[in-house]
Amino acid sequence: MKERIGQMFKDKVFLVLLVLGLLTIVAAAGVITVQRGNGGGESPYLKVPDQSNMIVQESIPQETQVAVAGDSNATKSKEEDMQAVDSGNATAKQETQAPAVKAGTDKDAASSLVLNFNDATRMTWPVKGNVLLDYSMDSTIYFPTLDQYKCNPGVVIQGDVSTPVVAPANARVKEIGTNEEIGNYVVLDMGNEYTAVCGQLKELQITKNEYVKEGQVLGYVAEPTKYYSVEGANVFFELTHKDKAVDPLNQMK
The missing domain is CATH 2.70.70.10 (Glucose Permease (Domain IIA))
Structure with missing residues (x-):
């Protein structure tokens, strides 16, 4: 009977020591993990990229983004091209109308000639000669x-x-x-x-x-x-x- 009781006591001590050993191992693993985190090691968690810039860019209208991102020289060049086109059209229009204006002026000038010759009028010689x-x-x-x-x-x-x-x-x-x-x-x-x-x-x-x-x-x-x-x-x-x-x-x- 005494031998049986002694054997049971030994088994309980073994179980206690086993549990204490496991707890010791878990505690040691926790300490090591904390030390790694405090030591600047790489975090075991997945880093999510900062999306603040992406949110701001998406909130800006497309036309605004193009205007900001575009080269100012390109905008200036476009304005100059438009001015050149307008100038070319104005010149072409002026050249198209010029002959009609000239013809009208000559016609009016001819029809408005005053034919008022009298005895006091002095004429040009039709040809110079003796x-x-x-x-x-x-x-x-x-x-x-x-x-x-x-x-x-x-x-x-x-x-x-x-x-x-x-x-x-x-x-x-x-x-x-x-x-x-x-x-x-x-x-x-x-x-x-x-x-x-x-x-x-x-x-x-x-x-x-x-x-x-x-x-x-x-x-x-x-x-x-x-x-x-x-x-x-x-x-x-x-x-x-x-x-x-x-x-x-x-x-x-």
């Missing part, structure tokens, strides 16, 4: 080519072939014609029943009913007709008032 045959309606003068004396309703002004012949004053082209004596000619209505005739022309630069300004080219000096072969190249110039010939030299500048 007077070969003077005006003479009160008496006759000698015509070398015709070898005869007769009246002359205008003046015959010397001029080299192809020299420009200009309008003596503002006028409207009343008539364009040709005859065997003075060749191609132009009749100009200068207003107040004053009319001028320029003959011995070629390569006419005007048309009937066209308004011309003083000094504008009408044509060029032609080769003389057979009526003026001796006198040589010239311009025949006649001035009339109320269908009556008057001396044009009295009103030349």
